[in-house]
Amino acid sequence: MDKLTVSKILCLLFAVEASIIQDNYNRERTALLEEETHKAVGGKQNLNANETIANNILMRWKMKELNTSYNDPQHFNFSKHYFSYKKNIEKSKVYQIIRRMPKGAVLHVHSTLMLHADLLVKLTYEDHLYVCYEDEGILLHFSESTPQKACPTKWALVSDLRNASGDPIAFDSNFKKYFTLYKGDDNEYDFVDVTTIWKRFHIVGRAIGSLTAYRPVREKYCYEVLKQYYRDNIMYIEMRMGLYGLYELDGTRHEKKYLVELHKNITNKFIEDHPDFIGVKLIITHSRSKNIDRARETLNAIRSIKAELPGMIAGLDFVGHEDTGRPLTYFLPMLSEAKDEINFYLHAGETAWLGTSADENLVDAILLGAKRIGHGYALTKHPSLMSAVIKKDIALEVNVISNVVLSLVHDVRNHPLASYIALGLPVVLSSDDPGAWSAEPVSHDFFVAFMGVASKHADLRLLKQLALNSITYSALEDEGKTRLFEVFNKRWDTFVRDVISDESLLDTSVS
Numbered sequence: 001m002d003k004l005t006v007s008k009i010l011c012l013l014f015a016v017e018a019s020i021i022q023d024n025y026n027r028e029r030t031a032l033l034e035e036e037t038h039k040a041v042g043g044k045q046n047l048n049a050n051e052t053i054a055n056n057i058l059m060r061w062k063m064k065e066l067n068t069s070y071n072d073p074q075h076f077n078f079s080k081h082y083f084s085y086k087k088n089i090e091k092s093k094v095y096q097i098i099r100r101m102p103k104g105a106v107l108h109v110h111s112t113l114m115l116h117a118d119l120l121v122k123l124t125y126e127d128h129l130y131v132c133y134e135d136e137g138i139l140l141h142f143s144e145s146t147p148q149k150a151c152p153t154k155w156a157l158v159s160d161l162r163n164a165s166g167d168p169i170a171f172d173s174n175f176k177k178y179f180t181l182y183k184g185d186d187n188e189y190d191f192v193d194v195t196t197i198w199k200r201f202h203i204v205g206r207a208i209g210s211l212t213a214y215r216p217v218r219e220k221y222c223y224e225v226l227k228q229y230y231r232d233n234i235m236y237i238e239m240r241m242g243l244y245g246l247y248e249l250d251g252t253r254h255e256k257k258y259l260v261e262l263h264k265n266i267t268n269k270f271i272e273d274h275p276d277f278i279g280v281k282l283i284i285t286h287s288r289s290k291n292i293d294r295a296r297e298t299l300n301a302i303r304s305i306k307a308e309l310p311g312m313i314a315g316l317d318f319v320g321h322e323d324t325g326r327p328l329t330y331f332l333p334m335l336s337e338a339k340d341e342i343n344f345y346l347h348a349g350e351t352a353w354l355g356t357s358a359d360e361n362l363v364d365a366i367l368l369g370a371k372r373i374g375h376g377y378a379l380t381k382h383p384s385l386m387s388a389v390i391k392k393d394i395a396l397e398v399n400v401i402s403n404v405v406l407s408l409v410h411d412v413r414n415h416p417l418a419s420y421i422a423l424g425l426p427v428v429l430s431s432d433d434p435g436a437w438s439a440e441p442v443s444h445d446f447f448v449a450f451m452g453v454a455s456k457h458a459d460l461r462l463l464k465q466l467a468l469n470s471i472t473y474s475a476l477e478d479e480g481k482t483r484l485f486e487v488f489n490k491r492w493d494t495f496v497r498d499v500i501s502d503e504s505l506l507d508t509s510v511s
């Protein structure tokens with residue numbers, strides 16, 4: 001052999017070895033990515049033949065709608081304020097698919113902030129409604145004659161003002177602004193600080209709260225909520241609700257129990273009209289700003305209502321801006337005492353601060369045995385708490401749009417949900433207060449999470465798992481869960497068949 005042949009052979013050997021190294025590398029690379037996919041939420045779902053076809057349709061549209069953003073991020077709507085792209089959402093084919101998808105249950109919504117402002121305005125057509133214009137918002141009250149409540153301006157009948165305006169449509173469109181943070185085309189899309197936005201949020205909450213405290217309106221409101229959620233393909237709801245007395249036109253106040261009973265009655269009526277709707281449970285809330293004696297009163301009220309109306313109350317929670325409110329440790333004596341008789345579904349870690357009492361509420365939510373944590377936004381910063389959440393199988397109720405509107409996160413690609421999904425945590429998606437920003441019940445939240453937060457590769461398996469999680473981690477008894485799974489599976493099969501056969505979804509070149 002001459003020198004040239006030897007070196008040729010050596011070269012060949014190196015090339016073979018290099019290609020083996022390359023193969024091994026690729027195999028390891030693929031294995032690592034597959035491990036991550038398998039571990040993530042939805043990774044263990046196996047799609048059947050029809051679901052696979054539907055998934056291909058979904059993913060073709062997802063890629064088409066996101067494709068330009070990867071090269072040209074200025075077009076990426078989801079890194080902007082929700083209000084800046086909200087009115088375009090309906091045009092998205094991915095959204096249209098998600099809207100039709102059965103989504104199981106909604107587990108984190110606040111009872112008076114669930115309905116779109118357009119529908120609230122309709123309720124202001126009820127007779128005897130007075131309005132008081134305050135500093136920035138309004139207060140509403142139903143009464144046979146001018147209300148005696150304090151008012152910095154003066155009480156006037158809404159019907160008179162609407163009539164006197166000469167332009168009821170303009171009047172309503174202006175009136176609507178008091179019921180939502182979303183101001184349509186007049187909106188400023190800037191992010192403001194958390195305290196400023198919470199102040200505006202409270203103004204909206206006060207207007208809606210005063211409208212819905214009147215018994216006849218509350219009944220209509222409640223039925224309308226169920227209708228809208230049902231249309232959004234939600235078959236069961238857990239509502240967070242404070243306990244207070246509704247009033248009648250003559251000023252009579254009902255006791256707290258009445259509010260729960262009203263929800264029970266309206267839900268039963270709705271189920272009569274829509275037999276595959278499973279129902280409603282309430283998570284009774286107490287304001288963080290009220291003291292522990294008041295909290296004990298709430299607890300006692302819960303005890304007696306639970307005895308009289310079994311099945312309606314799922315548990316207890318505390319509400320209000322966590323950064324500025326009392327921490328869970330303040331309520332600890334009462335919570336420790338109650339923890340064996342009532343389930344906790346606690347807001348915790350709904351903050352961007354690290355090391356503050358709001359952040360550390362996560363510790364208490366875990367130690368107190370919360371069944372689910374509301375938001376848990378701060379959790380990724382706490383590895384030990386994250387392990388505890390996994391070990392105790394505590395579900396996280398994630399509300400992405402709420403976190404954007406209330407100014408915790410500006411670009412949803414940085415939302416911690418991405419990590420929760422990757423870690424396969426027990427996540428449920430919800431919408432918190434969709435009425436306060438005129439969002440659809442939960443479809444907008446699914447859409448933003450799917451397109452803006454989740455991986456480019458995340459597909460129908462993620463969406464299905466999120467819907468299934470909402471059933472698994474609900475407060476329903478076994479029998480209720482079984483029924484909800486049945487209803488879900490039936491609707492899911494129909495959904496898949498509809499997607500496959502919908503001609504408007506076939507061709508991605510036409511939109």
Ligand SMILES: *[C@@H]1O[C@H](CO)[C@@H](O)[C@H](O)[C@H]1NC(C)=O
Binds near residue numbers: 060064
């Ligand atoms: C995405 O864009 C790339 C190039 O920018 C193109 O090759 C690809 O076909 C596009 N994919 C889809 C699904 O539109």
Ligand SMILES: *[C@@H]1O[C@H](CO)[C@@H](O)[C@H](O)[C@H]1NC(C)=O
Binds near residue numbers: 075084089
């Ligand atoms: C993004 O916004 C643009 C215009 O603002 C709109 O045309 C487009 O449909 C939006 N895309 C999505 C996915 O919302």
Ligand SMILES: *[C@@H]1O[C@H](CO)[C@@H](O)[C@H](O)[C@H]1NC(C)=O
Binds near residue numbers: 159160163164
């Ligand atoms: C509305 O105003 C007109 C006059 O502008 C009046 O004739 C009418 O009675 C008012 N209707 C109501 C319901 O107050």
Ligand SMILES: *[C@@H]1O[C@H](CO)[C@@H](O)[C@H](O)[C@H]1NC(C)=O
Binds near residue numbers: 259
């Ligand atoms: C609920 O329905 C029951 C039975 O019809 C009725 O007796 C009760 O007054 C209703 N309560 C409320 C709050 O509507």
Ligand SMILES: *[C@@H]1O[C@H](CO)[C@@H](O)[C@H](O)[C@H]1NC(C)=O
Binds near residue numbers: 048493497
């Ligand atoms: C799959 O879809 C086809 C066509 O829509 C339908 O006939 C069939 O029953 C579906 N199969 C399943 C398992 O749902």
Ligand SMILES: [Zn+2]
Binds near residue numbers: 108110347374432
């Ligand atoms: Zn909440």
